[in-house]
Amino acid sequence: MSDPTSNHIADILARYEQPILEEWLREQSAALSARRDLISDADLRRQSAEFLALFTPACRSGSLTDITAPEWQQSCNFLGDVSRSRATQGFSPSETATFVFSLKQPFFFHLRQELGTDAATLAEEMWSATVLLDKLGLYTTEVHQKAREQVIKRQQAEMLELSTPVVKLWDGIIAMPLIGTLDSGRANIMMENLLQSIVDTGSGIAIVDITGVPTVDTLVAQYLLKTVSAARLMGAECIISGIRPQIAQTMVQLGVEFGTVVTKASLADALAYAFRQIGCSVARQTPRA
Amino acid sequence: MIFTKSKTLALRSEEEIVLVRQATRSWMVEQRFTLVAQTKMMTATSELARNAVVYGGGGSARLELLEESGRVGIRVQIEDRGPGIADLEQAMTDHFTSGQGLGLGLGGSKRLVDEFEIWSEPGKGTRVSITWWK
Numbered sequence: 432m433s434d435p436t437s438n439h440i441a442d443i444l445a446r447y448e449q450p451i452l453e454e455w456l457r458e459q460s461a462a463l464s465a466r467r468d469l470i471s472d473a474d475l476r477r478q479s480a481e482f483l484a485l486f487t488p489a490c491r492s493g494s495l496t497d498i499t500a501p502e503w504q505q506s507c508n509f510l511g512d513v514s515r516s517r518a519t520q521g522f523s524p525s526e527t528a529t530f531v532f533s534l535k536q537p538f539f540f541h542l543r544q545e546l547g548t549d550a551a552t553l554a555e556e557m558w559s560a561t562v563l564l565d566k567l568g569l570y571t572t573e574v575h576q577k578a579r580e581q582v583i584k585r586q587q588a589e590m591l592e593l594s595t596p597v598v599k600l601w602d603g604i605i606a607m608p609l610i611g612t613l614d615s616g617r618a619n620i621m622m623e624n625l626l627q628s629i630v631d632t633g634s635g636i637a638i639v640d641i642t643g644v645p646t647v648d649t650l651v652a653q654y655l656l657k658t659v660s661a662a663r664l665m666g667a668e669c670i671i672s673g674i675r676p677q678i679a680q681t682m683v684q685l686g687v688e689f690g691t692v693v694t695k696a697s698l699a700d701a702l703a704y705a706f707r708q709i710g711c712s713v714a715r716q717t718p719r720a
Numbered sequence: 721m722i723f724t725k726s727k728t729l730a731l732r733s734e735e736e737i738v739l740v741r742q743a744t745r746s747w748m749v750e751q752r753f754t755l756v757a758q759t760k761m762m763t764a765t766s767e768l769a770r771n772a773v774v775y776g777g778g779g780s781a782r783l784e785l786l787e788e789s790g791r792v793g794i795r796v797q798i799e800d801r802g803p804g805i806a807d808l809e810q811a812m813t814d815h816f817t818s819g820q821g822l823g824l825g826l827g828g829s830k831r832l833v834d835e836f837e838i839w840s841e842p843g844k845g846t847r848v849s850i851t852w853w854k
């Protein structure tokens with residue numbers, strides 16, 4: 432049996448810190464060979480040395496099975512930072528976990544060398560080291576996933592803003608071309624954007640063009656109808672344009688009726704209608720003789 | 721009837737409604753269904769998928785590509801283990817809604833597709849199957 436007061440793992444880490452670091456760096460370089468463009472050797476070395484400097488004292492002071500214990504907080508915080516920065520750089524979760532998992536090879540090598548003659552202690556220590564590194568490795572993938580989710584959420588929010596632009600076509604006429612799937616999130620933003628632009632520009636006519644919307648189901652129809660009613664309350668007329676033939680047929684069978692809402696096949700038709708409404712006429716210049 | 725291929729997708733959120741709709745579309749594009757057929761089938765799929773998420777608390781969608789006497793068909797079956805529908809006739813009636821909808825999803829879907837079947841049992845859940853033949 433091993434002496435319970437001695438801490439082989441921490442001792443070996445401290446004694447062989449330099450060789451373990453070098454071998455670990457080699458392992459990481461090999462595993463990340465396809466990603467060398469994303470992280471420099473100097474950064475990798477700095478991160479690895481910094482982690483060992485936190486990992487070794489944590490192994491000495493604490494429980495090797497519970498990485499939520501306070502003595503592991505610094506190591507976990509550091510790994511969290513590394514994972515988050517890799518996630519934003521575009522590393523995959525497994526590439527990120529490589530940072531911790533590739534420490535196994537050099538670490539186990541030195542454990543074997545030191546404890547090789549004492550099979551029982553070696554088995555025990557290898558087991559605790561494996562469990563510990565697995566937990567830390569999984570922790571990095573968890574943080575990585577959360578960070579990716581945040582990146583995606585932010586991009587989605589940015590896209591929502593971008594994807595419902597309102598353009599001023601003429602004095603008193605604005606248009607919003609809708610492109611892509613309208614879920615309730617986007618539909619709400621679309622409605623708010625359009626109503627706000629009606630106020631900001633003092634427009635009396637707003638054209639919503641749905642040429643780029645692949646399906647108009649009851650949810651989309653309901654949002655369009657709500658938008659039209661809200662615009663009316665604000666004294667503006669809303670025209671829906673870009674109703675393609677297959678969409679028109681589908682809406683008829685679905686039973687959706689736009690009632691008194693003005694609908695047009697194309698944005699051009701809607702604009703021509705809007706010009707008539709505000710008393711503008713467009714005339715072709717007579718060609719000069 | 722031959723089942724050429726099939727696929728089951730989870731249906732728990734608005735994003736997954738979109739994924740099911742897109743899968744339906746890509747199979748129909750692959751099989752060269754007309755644009756009208758694609759649009760109608762996608763719209764019906766969207767309605768039923770949304771019902772399963774909103775009223776059924778989520779469920780699944782099974783896509784099947786069929787062949788019968790040389791005709792190609794696509795079937796979408798949407799299933800949930802939600803509260804079920806006690807009065808099917810009422811639910812199928814246009815403009816009936818227990819929520820804030822237009823009440824056109826079920827009746828409209830039935831009109832949009834070639835075949836429409838619905839099974840529902842209070843306390844067990846709901847399954848709707850729609851098919852389009854080329």
Ligand SMILES: Nc1ncnc2c1ncn2[C@@H]1O[C@H](COP(=O)(O)OP(=O)(O)OP(=O)(O)O)[C@@H](O)[C@H]1O
Nearest residue numbers: 649771775776811817818821822823824825826846
């Ligand atoms: N999967 C389901 N589970 C339980 N109840 C359902 C389910 N699908 C529909 N219902 C019930 O049937 C009613 C009618 O459904 P339908 O899809 O026709 O209209 P809606 O969803 O209320 O509105 P819309 O689809 O027009 O937006 C619903 O309001 C709901 O009470």
Ligand SMILES: [Mg+2]
Nearest residue numbers: 767771821825
């Ligand atoms: Mg519905």
